[in-house]
Amino acid sequence: MNNDLSSFAATPLLLVGCGKMGAALLRGWQGRGLPPNEVAVIQPSRAAAAEFADTAVVAHRGDLPPAFAPRTVVLAMRPQQLDEATPPLANLADFNLVSVLAGTSVSRLRETLPGAASVVRAMPNLAVEVLRGVTTLFADNDTAAVATENATLLFSALGDVVRLDDEEHLELATALAGSGPAYVFLLARALEDGAVELGMSREAARALSRGMIAGSGELLCRREEESAALVREVAVRGGVTDAALSSGLGEALPRDILEALRAGVRRARELRGD
């Protein structure tokens, strides 16, 4: 897949909401060559204006030139902000809508913005910022292939893309990979705090936990074995890792992760209105 977005065809692109995720996407896309003058951003607090100085960042849709007609609209505000953010877009027509909103279904997006020619849901994670994201994409059968291809181009420029055929699984993908960096950061924090509690300096504990997580992630991606086999490779019977896992972590972690995924999916369904 070509990761160069300098000749991405479905421009101009309008980004609605430039908070943590919107800014991470835009940084990544511009880093991959998406021309800044082919992008406009609606962001009420204008917080993004300084960083994206060559891009039109406006507080309200009415501040964009009247002739501005985006071919791609990316929604990246919070799901709860959808009803407030979309009325100003109501007169747009014939654009590809890409939404990264958790728990916001294709049918709700179609109802909210009937001018959209196509709707694709994307669930990225914050690692798009370093071009190592993984994004789940879902488009239903009413979506033209070219719209899905354009969304695939945008997100594969920022890491891996996984296509799902069942929208129901997108809520689970959100709890797994969208939220997932938080689980890893929490693991880093717990290891760091634990080592400090046991007498190590914060600096050394931080360097060890971060380096270990980065290296383990890389190794996991490169090896073909199941992750359980990699656990066994480190945890030889009677060794240090075996003792550490037998302290309860080996049982508690899978159980707690399952509960966390369930809770995430429940919340996504609540947002969806189920």
Ligand SMILES: NC(=O)c1ccc[n+]([C@@H]2O[C@H](COP(=O)([O-])OP(=O)(O)OC[C@H]3O[C@@H](n4cnc5c(N)ncnc54)[C@H](OP(=O)(O)O)[C@@H]3O)[C@@H](O)[C@H]2O)c1
């Ligand atoms: N953060 C993640 O790791 C992550 C992962 C996967 C998916 N997502 C999805 O990404 C979306 C954004 O999440 P986030 O973490 O980036 O939240 P966030 O930091 O709160 O960003 C939301 C942005 O939308 C702006 N906004 C509010 N009302 C708006 C309006 N009427 N028109 C245009 N923009 C408006 C907010 O501006 P103000 O600050 O001025 O209110 C804010 O900058 C969510 O739907 C979430 O499900 C996030």
